[in-house]
Amino acid sequence: MKLPGKLAAFLPFGGAILATVLLSASTEPTVRVAPMDTVGPRSMESQTQSSVIRDYLLAWQTMDAALSQNRPDLLDAVFVGKAKEKLAETVHEQQGLGIETSYLPKSHDIKVVFYSPEGLSIQLLDEVEYDVNVRKGEQSLGSDHVRARYVAVLSPTETRWKVRVFQGGTP
Amino acid sequence: MTARILLSCALVMMLAHLSAAQPELRFPAKVEAGTAFSVPTSSSGAATLYIVGPGDALERKVQPGEEISFGTDDLHNAGHYLAVLTSGSSSQVAQFDVIASHQPASLSFLAKPSRLPVNRENGISGVAYIFDIFGNLVMKPEDVAFQLAEATGGAQSRNAISHDGVAFVQMNSATKAGAAQFQAKLDSVHATRVVEQVPGDPCSIRMTAHPGAGQRVVLQTDPVRDCNGNPVPDGTIVSFTETYEGRVSTVDVPLKRGVAQTELPAENGALISAAAGVVLGNEIRWSGR
Numbered sequence: 001m002k003l004p005g006k007l008a009a010f011l012p013f014g015g016a017i018l019a020t021v022l023l024s025a026s027t028e029p030t031v032r033v034a035p036m037d038t039v040g041p042r043s044m045e046s047q048t049q050s051s052v053i054r055d056y057l058l059a060w061q062t063m064d065a066a067l068s069q070n071r072p073d074l075l076d077a078v079f080v081g082k083a084k085e086k087l088a089e090t091v092h093e094q095q096g097l098g099i100e101t102s103y104l105p106k107s108h109d110i111k112v113v114f115y116s117p118e119g120l121s122i123q124l125l126d127e128v129e130y131d132v133n134v135r136k137g138e139q140s141l142g143s144d145h146v147r148a149r150y151v152a153v154l155s156p157t158e159t160r161w162k163v164r165v166f167q168g169g170t171p
Numbered sequence: 172m173t174a175r176i177l178l179s180c181a182l183v184m185m186l187a188h189l190s191a192a193q194p195e196l197r198f199p200a201k202v203e204a205g206t207a208f209s210v211p212t213s214s215s216g217a218a219t220l221y222i223v224g225p226g227d228a229l230e231r232k233v234q235p236g237e238e239i240s241f242g243t244d245d246l247h248n249a250g251h252y253l254a255v256l257t258s259g260s261s262s263q264v265a266q267f268d269v270i271a272s273h274q275p276a277s278l279s280f281l282a283k284p285s286r287l288p289v290n291r292e293n294g295i296s297g298v299a300y301i302f303d304i305f306g307n308l309v310m311k312p313e314d315v316a317f318q319l320a321e322a323t324g325g326a327q328s329r330n331a332i333s334h335d336g337v338a339f340v341q342m343n344s345a346t347k348a349g350a351a352q353f354q355a356k357l358d359s360v361h362a363t364r365v366v367e368q369v370p371g372d373p374c375s376i377r378m379t380a381h382p383g384a385g386q387r388v389v390l391q392t393d394p395v396r397d398c399n400g401n402p403v404p405d406g407t408i409v410s411f412t413e414t415y416e417g418r419v420s421t422v423d424v425p426l427k428r429g430v431a432q433t434e435l436p437a438e439n440g441a442l443i444s445a446a447a448g449v450v451l452g453n454e455i456r457w458s459g460r
Contacts, residue, residue: 041296041339063225082306086226086248093228101223114337117296118283123337132253134223141221142255142262151308151335153300165300165308165336166225168251169268170200 029105031057042115052122052154053110055161060105063087068102070095080155080162098136105130126150127171147171196256198267204305205247205272209240218258226250249307271307280355282364288371289348289399293341295319295366299355300337308336316356322349344368348401370401376452378445388437388457392445394429402429407447415441
């Protein structure tokens with residue numbers, strides 16, 4: 001899984017107004033991150049800002065990989081708790097039905113809304129656009145373009161921020 | 172002119188026909204997690220419906236004209252879902268949301284730190300994430316009551332409205348040391364954590380001296396307390412220093428049962444002091460009595 005490499009370099013300077021990062025490869029999504037100066041109640045270091053966004057975007061890539069290949073083992077790297085359990089359960093359901101689903105984000109508009117006082121959780125909202133394609137073997141059963149608002153809660157672990165809550169809805 | 176009208180009519184008829192052949196898949200925009208609902212179909216042949224999202228994947232066989240029913244166990248993970256109805260080579264798609272149940276069922280409550288000194292302003296933080304019975308984050312605003320009940324019977328209470336599923340408060344630690352019960356409560360749902368409030372640093376030190384055996388002076392502090400009157404924990408180091416004719420001798424002594432005690436050489440005219448951390452106690456000029 002490839003990380004959007006330019007992102008980490010841009011994010012520390014994203015505090016001005018909006019950090020708009022158009023990634024080079026056409027398959028990679030446009031990522032917009034709202035400034036985090038006013039995120040509270042704990043102030044957020046620029047390194048934390050970069051890593052939480054990087055890890056959240058990695059979560060999308062991982063979710064796509066897990067659900068399009070029906071591989072729950074991929075989830076361990078970036079999901080934890082309920083989010084991981086639910087995604088793993090979905091993978092098993094897909095395996096039972098013989099289907100795979102791909103989630104290809106086209107754009108992310110991310111706003112970090114909460115950084116807990118003790119630094120143990122970060123919550124963000126993402127107005128995301130993505131393409132969903134449902135396949136059964138080689139056959140595409142159906143696809144659609146989706147605009148949704150995701151809420152994610154991330155917790156720090158030894159190596160990275162992991163997604164603990166991952167929940168979508170209509171904006 | 173007539174040809175144009177005929178062409179328009181033909182187009183309308185074609186569109187109407189197409190519309191009849193490709194009936195719309197009508198899902199409610201939002202469905203509460205764990206509720207039963209049904210969706211009408213007007214499929215002309217046998218079809219298969221797939222519901223897919225990050226939280227669930229399921230399949231239904233659909234007979235012509237049959238309603239598709241979903242039970243309370245079918246969709247309980249909140250999220251945005253795609254519904255795909257396939258029949259032969261054609262398919263229809265719809266999108267809908269499963270939203271969290273309106274009834275909160277659990278609180279994920281983080282209280283930090285678990286141990287802190289007394290009398291710290293906003294020293295204790297409580298963060299509560301609100302979940303329904305299926306583990307979905309409850310996004311609608313809820314009024315969460317936080318209470319910090321101290322060992323002495325006093326309590327601080329504060330309410331916070333949740334935003335996007337999370338509510339938080341910051342509270343002061345009490346002036347008296349002891350274990351406090353920190354509770355977050357929403358309707359009948361509550362979670363409690365214990366926060367240990369320990370005495371702060373010593374506020375002052377008072378030392379007395381009296382002659383000991385064999386040309387020694389016995390030094391002892393009064394019980395050492397913090398600025399709120401809480402006994403400072405045993406093990407806290409008190410340093411006794413004796414200065415005599417330019418020589419300095421220091422002894423570090425841990426508090427035992429709240430006091431520190433030691434012996435130093437009894438030198439007439441020696442200046443003896445006691446300190447703990449940044450707090451300096453009284454000084455004694457030893458004169459043999």
